Amino acid sequence: MATIAAGSLLQNPMLSSSRCGANLSLKPVYSLDCSRNRKLLYSGGAFFSNSTSCRKNIHVVKASSTGTASIDTSSFDDVLYKDIFPVNRIEKVEGKISIRLDQPKDQLQWRLTVGCNLSGKWILHWGVSYVDDTYSEWDQPPKDMWPHGSIPIKDYAIETPMKKPSEDDEFHEVRIDFNPSSAVEAIHFVLRDEETGAWYQHKGRDFKVPLADYLEDDGDMIQEKTGTLPDSSDGDDQNSGNESNDSTNENMQLEEFYEEHPIVKEVSVGNLISVAVRKSPDAGNIALNLETDIPGDVVVHWGVCRDDAKTWEVPAVPYPPETVSFRNKALRTLLEPTGNGSRALFTLDEKLVGFVFVLKLSDNTWVSFQGDDFYVPLSGASGVMGEHGQSGSESEGISSEVHTDVIISEIRSLVSGLNSEKRLKIKVKEAQESILNEIEKLAAEAYSIFRSSTPTYPEDGDLDADDAEPGLNISSGTGSGFEILIQGFNWESHKSGRWYMELKEKASEISSLGFTVIWLPPPTESVSPEGYMPKDLYNLNSRYGTIDELKGLVKSLHAVGLKVLGDVVLNHRCAQYQNQNGVWNIFGGRLNWDDRAVVGDDPHFQGRGNKSSGDNFHAAPNIDHSQEFVRKDLIEWLCWLREEIGYNGWRLDFVRGFWGGYVKDYLEASEPYFAVGEYWDSLSYTYGEMDHNQDAHRQRIVDWINATNGTAGAFDVTTKGILHSVLERCEYRRLSDQKGKPPGVVGWWPSRAVTFIENHDTGSTQGHWRFPGGKEMQGYAYILTHPGTPAVFYDHIISNLRSEIGAFISLRNRNKIHCRSIVEIVKAERDVYAAIIDDRVAMKIGPGYYEPPNGRRRWSSALEGYDYKVWEACS
Numbered sequence: 001m002a003t004i005a006a007g008s009l010l011q012n013p014m015l016s017s018s019r020c021g022a023n024l025s026l027k028p029v030y031s032l033d034c035s036r037n038r039k040l041l042y043s044g045g046a047f048f049s050n051s052t053s054c055r056k057n058i059h060v061v062k063a064s065s066t067g068t069a070s071i072d073t074s075s076f077d078d079v080l081y082k083d084i085f086p087v088n089r090i091e092k093v094e095g096k097i098s099i100r101l102d103q104p105k106d107q108l109q110w111r112l113t114v115g116c117n118l119s120g121k122w123i124l125h126w127g128v129s130y131v132d133d134t135y136s137e138w139d140q141p142p143k144d145m146w147p148h149g150s151i152p153i154k155d156y157a158i159e160t161p162m163k164k165p166s167e168d169d170e171f172h173e174v175r176i177d178f179n180p181s182s183a184v185e186a187i188h189f190v191l192r193d194e195e196t197g198a199w200y201q202h203k204g205r206d207f208k209v210p211l212a213d214y215l216e217d218d219g220d221m222i223q224e225k226t227g228t229l230p231d232s233s234d235g236d237d238q239n240s241g242n243e244s245n246d247s248t249n250e251n252m253q254l255e256e257f258y259e260e261h262p263i264v265k266e267v268s269v270g271n272l273i274s275v276a277v278r279k280s281p282d283a284g285n286i287a288l289n290l291e292t293d294i295p296g297d298v299v300v301h302w303g304v305c306r307d308d309a310k311t312w313e314v315p316a317v318p319y320p321p322e323t324v325s326f327r328n329k330a331l332r333t334l335l336e337p338t339g340n341g342s343r344a345l346f347t348l349d350e351k352l353v354g355f356v357f358v359l360k361l362s363d364n365t366w367v368s369f370q371g372d373d374f375y376v377p378l379s380g381a382s383g384v385m386g387e388h389g390q391s392g393s394e395s396e397g398i399s400s401e402v403h404t405d406v407i408i409s410e411i412r413s414l415v416s417g418l419n420s421e422k423r424l425k426i427k428v429k430e431a432q433e434s435i436l437n438e439i440e441k442l443a444a445e446a447y448s449i450f451r452s453s454t455p456t457y458p459e460d461g462d463l464d465a466d467d468a469e470p471g472l473n474i475s476s477g478t479g480s481g482f483e484i485l486i487q488g489f490n491w492e493s494h495k496s497g498r499w500y501m502e503l504k505e506k507a508s509e510i511s512s513l514g515f516t517v518i519w520l521p522p523p524t525e526s527v528s529p530e531g532y533m534p535k536d537l538y539n540l541n542s543r544y545g546t547i548d549e550l551k552g553l554v555k556s557l558h559a560v561g562l563k564v565l566g567d568v569v570l571n572h573r574c575a576q577y578q579n580q581n582g583v584w585n586i587f588g589g590r591l592n593w594d595d596r597a598v599v600g601d602d603p604h605f606q607g608r609g610n611k612s613s614g615d616n617f618h619a620a621p622n623i624d625h626s627q628e629f630v631r632k633d634l635i636e637w638l639c640w641l642r643e644e645i646g647y648n649g650w651r652l653d654f655v656r657g658f659w660g661g662y663v664k665d666y667l668e669a670s671e672p673y674f675a676v677g678e679y680w681d682s683l684s685y686t687y688g689e690m691d692h693n694q695d696a697h698r699q700r701i702v703d704w705i706n707a708t709n710g711t712a713g714a715f716d717v718t719t720k721g722i723l724h725s726v727l728e729r730c731e732y733r734r735l736s737d738q739k740g741k742p743p744g745v746v747g748w749w750p751s752r753a754v755t756f757i758e759n760h761d762t763g764s765t766q767g768h769w770r771f772p773g774g775k776e777m778q779g780y781a782y783i784l785t786h787p788g789t790p791a792v793f794y795d796h797i798i799s800n801l802r803s804e805i806g807a808f809i810s811l812r813n814r815n816k817i818h819c820r821s822i823v824e825i826v827k828a829e830r831d832v833y834a835a836i837i838d839d840r841v842a843m844k845i846g847p848g849y850y851e852p853p854n855g856r857r858r859w860s861s862a863l864e865g866y867d868y869k870v871w872e873a874c875s
Contacts, residue, residue: 126189152768500545514809536589571657660707719744736828
């Protein structure tokens, strides 16, 4: 039995439209028409059945003549109580996915067109398989196949926004042009709706469009036969077919086809339930009018209560029409249909304390209020608006503000106590850590209050930067707040075979530039030489060097004051052995798991575990972190790495693949000094152009951080993407959100935002999402002067950018800018962005003009380069 909980009024999208807003005034007869223009899939059959089985324990109660179907409240006195309850329901909407393979006229290339006729923000997540590549089912397609707006997902897929051919069209599509003589033997894809996060497959597996007729149908092909091979010159068809397995598709003839596949999307729909309590003309009675705009048959399962305990009981007659008794404990009333929904009038004894109810809908779902019964007070009501209506939303906001004010007051008290200790020169580290940990918990509580509306994070302006101590461990996993991170490798580093030794020689040089944390490459034995397809987790002899060389490197880095992050891949693991079906899902080494460790909903690897708690990584078996033995083994492994190698923390790969709550368990057990997760997915696009508002994107990252209970930060992919658009299109106004804050994660939760402009995936020789060329220093001018924890890419330190980056790091350290520093955006216009940070540093990027005003502060120029300039406040 499904249950729908009524949500917060502030979350109800229906209340923001003028169509619904005009109907919110509670009149004697309501008209809440919020259901127009919806495609509703409800059966029109009557809710009650005449069958004996359906009427068990139910007996019909005759309605009194006072409970008439026609509701006339014109004779009632003043309203005693009125309220509006918002309800969010899930509707299923049917549509189709269309797949067309054809060759446009007068073109040598062929085209695959994938479309969807349902509304949403659709993303095509796709890849290819190559001839003779038997190990990997998904690979990245050649660059010449990428449609405009595509972005890479690791090295195995890309994501392409689906576009409407015209603004008035509800149909979304992607067109993929390809050369039929290429080595691609099949195109694989799934659809993702960015609005809901839902994935859509074909028969429980990925869609697969074969471009060769010798492929075996493994259940996910969408066409039985796509083409035929030409006849062999010697007439030996069998040999011809065999030879095709060892060649490309050079001479294969494709056949045009068109197919449609059904798709069902679950859509959240907002509705309203309104109640009004009035005096009745009948002495000793009151009347309760209940109305809803929920379509279809709606049954009110209701009762009354005589005390504050809210215990259900059946009242005395009269009852509305279509009322039956349910096990002598409650009543059920079928609401009378209206043009816009349904309603009923209840006549009740004025001595009753309350009216309690839930709704049962025509699809057998139940509607409750936030997991509890709806409750309408009857006794003591005196012309008040309920807490869930319009006035209620205001009171709810005031309640949140009061709660937050209490939290802020507590934080300030704790900060005052901490500062007092410092003034008295009390240096008890344990006491300081206890106070700061309490501040972190209170701040997280304040964040959770606003998470459902506009996510913010309490300003840390009360923390005086002069008093802050860089060496103080604020919270396990998030460091001191003054970290500056360097990625200590690129995509090619493994090729030398002695990367650890090479990096060891640069340890002092890296430290002298002002970095405090270095991120090392994945240390484990791996199918891929870069380390991101791990096999035996305890085997630390990799392409980067031996385990002893790794230990020596970490020891040298510690000696020059650097903290060291290990790159750990927890989402997936490559198996050493095949099961009885030839699928690679049996693991070897010290962690010799079987297929119970693999999630059960990844169609490629036949796992016997539970469903994945995140997105599947199709190139390797996805690990089921819900299994207790898996979590226990991974915790032991992380603790072993800390003790055996000396890592101080973690860079967590592909954290989209599993729930952040598991990360919380791993971090609490391994107690890292610093941890950062890679939560990388697509930003929001419309017609191939990046949207100005990226709140949904950064919300997903913030939600993951919150799921870890704030024990880890995350790479601020939102900020990187926005900087791309800013610099490519000269749109510096994008660097301020609607509230005048930075538009990335750094604007909402700066202490958990790890800002960056490039890494081994996006830059280096991969170049999946390369930062705009020649404008890297504008990006570094932004992240190295702003809050958050900045991360610098290795390739930029060994390039001609080294001296400029070093100067910015020196300026950041000199002015004690930290992850919670305060940003005042003073200009965000088409050609210039300017900000003042902690009232100590002023900066601008862009070709436009800006100079900080000399008032209570005097400014002197500190750094200047191509389209950037930075000033420091004179002491």
